[in-house]
Amino acid sequence: MMEGRKDRGRSRSVFRRMAMQCLCSGEQANLVDELNPSNGEIELYAKNDGLREAELSLQEGGSLNYEEARALLAKVEYQQGHVEEALRVLDGINTAELIPLVKMSISRLARADPHSSYPPMSLHTVNLVMETIYLKTIALRDLGKLKEAAQECSTILDVIESALPKGLPANFGDGSNLNATIRSAVELLPELWKLADFPPEALSSYRRALLSSWNLDAKAIGRIQKEFAIFLLYSGCEACTPPLRSQLDGSFVPQNNLEEAILLLMILLMKFNLKRLERDPTVMHHLTFALSISGRLKPLAGQFEKLLPGVLHSREWLYNVALCYLAEEDDLAALNLLKMILRFGEDSSCLKELLLTSKICSENGAHAEEGASYARRALASLDGGCDQLEVVADLLLGISLSRQARYAPSGTERASQQREALKVLGVAEKKMQDKDFRVLYNLSLENAEQRKLDVAALYAKKLLKLENGSELRSWLLVARITSAQKRFEDAESIVNAALDQTAKWCQGDLLQTKAKIQAANGQFKKAVETYTQLLAVIQLRKKSFNSGNFVLQV
Known part of the structure; x- marks a missing residue:
């Protein structure tokens, strides 16, 4: 093994010495190709056989011209880790003078017309020039000169687009590494602009890669589409509409980052389903995020349903579809999907499904008993493992029992369920030490429903202090409890304080509560005036909706 290393070292030394001799000679010869671009990188560590072949070629009387010798x-130098020295050597090659000849040669070589004039450069020489530019790009990148690297890389694509405006012919460059060099440059350019922190240029490079013909294979196009979608979703750079030349008549034209990212990700999913690309579960994760923030959950559910088996685990698939239906307020469909998961899964591995199912059931009186059952199963599977999750399960159990008590067939059963609800909520409150607003709210509400008004008022005040008066429903709860205690003036003062801190669009419930308090206190004239204010708010909201303005619900 040591002898092999010494042999390679001697070969490189001889090779370097001969290249230096050729720099001084200025003679002409052919250069053995040592670059092999692949997946955005160049394999610069030449094989031992390649070095020996080049060495033999030089020893047998061949020679190199100035540019070829410098490229070699x-x-x-780069192979030996001397990046700065390699860049210094490359700077000595005047590529600006060679580029017009490269363009002319590519244009004539692509025609494949026997009557056309002979190109000034052979395909081998064209390939050498393009590889030299790519090597300079890699060297600049390695030295942290990212902007210069991106500009150098862009030169390769500029040359091809100028020489072949309609794109690369299908079989152009066969038998050489020219196509591989071009494909590597296409994939590398947007990454360089991103690293250099030039988002608009990166965006333009992605579109350039996808809209022009570069003879890319399906995997390369898929990689670019995925990276472009990720860039659109998370870069924070707002994209402009694609150029008119890329817009087909009657086709959908995305108007913003989100629409363009969703379009790209859905194209990738279609390719997965058609088995044109290997499945990539992360694509579905990004699409889930994109459609979720767009508020379009029904289409997301449809995309999940179209996935072929194997892209996602069946339990994950069902859970994600259930979330989509739940967000679209189709609780029954979501509940049925979650029950399918719980029917076949172990409780210990289905904790989030148990909690979500219990939550859905607790909000519907007809399913309250099931909600309590699922919450108990969640508590049993936790078995003291996590206090925070136990609090959530206790809270859901308390809410389910409270809702179940309202539909109890007998007073005895109702009283039993109400006592258990308070007990469970009290356990959750002790675990959180008055620091969970959900527990405090439901404890106050349950005590109020059981006419334990003093205790309810105590928890409501703790809640208002914890939230610093930021939640409307907490103000309403305090006001209604105070009104139930027959302290009508205090209740009206609480509502007035809440009105001062609430936007006009959100004052509907407060004004309605205030009018009811005034009516209960015998102040009917004031109640009519308050209802008049409420009608004015409703009319203003209706007018705003009709004019197309978006406002929050009252």
């Missing part, structure tokens, strides 16, 4: 020397 730069490759050797």
Whole structure:
């Protein structure tokens, strides 16, 4: 093994020495190709056989011209880790003078017309120039000169687009590494602009890669589409509408980042389903995020349902579809999907499904008993493992029992369920030490429903202090409890304080509560005036909705 290393070292040394001799000679010869671009990188560590072949070619009387010798020397320097020296050698090659000849040669070589004039450069020489530019790009990147690297990389694509405006022919460059160099540059360019913190240029490069013909294979196009979608979703750079030349008549044109990212991700999903690409579960994760923040959950459910088996685990698939239906307020469909999971899964591995199912059931009196059952199963599977999750399960159990008590067939059963509800909520409150607003709210509400008004008022005041008066429903709870205690003036003062801190669009419930308090206190004239204010708010809201303005619900 040591002998092999010494042999390679001697070969490189001889190779470097001969390249230096050729720099001084200025003679012409062919250069053995040592670059192999693949997946955005160049394999600059040449194989031992390649070095020996090049060495033999030089020893047998061949020679190199100035540019070829410099390119060869730069490759050797880079291979040995001398990046700065490689860049210095590459700077000595005047690519600006060669580029017009490269464009002309590519244009004539692509025609494949026997009557066309002979190109000034052979395909081999064109390939050498493009590889030299790519090597300089990699060297600049490695030295942290990202903007310069991106500009150098863009030169490769500029040359091809100028020489072949309609894109690369299907079989152009066969038998050489030219196509591989171009494909590597196409994938590398947007990454360089991102690293250099030039988001608009990165966005333009992604579109350039997808809208032009570069002879990319399906995997490369899929990688670019996925990275572009991720960039659109998370970069924070707002994209402009795609250029008119890329818009087909009658086709959908995305108007913002979100729409364009969703379109790209849905194209990828279609390719997965058609088995044109290997399945990638992360694509569905990004699409879930995109459609969730767009508020379009029904289409997301449809995309989940179209997935072929194997893309997601069946339990994950059911859970995600259930979340979509739940967000669209189709609770029954979501509940049925969650029950399918719980029918076949172990409780210990289905904790989030148990809690979500209990939550859905607790909000519907017809399913309150099931909600309590699922909450108990969740508590049993936790078995003291996590206080925070136990509090959630206790809270859901308390809410379910409270809702169940309202539909109890007998007074004895109702009283038993109410006592258990208070007990469970009290346990949750002790665990959280008055620091969970959900527990305090439900404890106050349950005590108020059982006519334990003093205790209810105590918890309501703790809640108002914890939230710093930021929640409307807490103000309403305090006001209604105070009114139930026959302290009508205090209740009206509480509502007035809440009105001062609430936007006009959100004052509907407060004004309605205030009018009821005034009526209960015998102040009917004031109650009519308050209802008049409420009608004015409703009319203003209706007018705003009709004009197309978006406002919050009262």
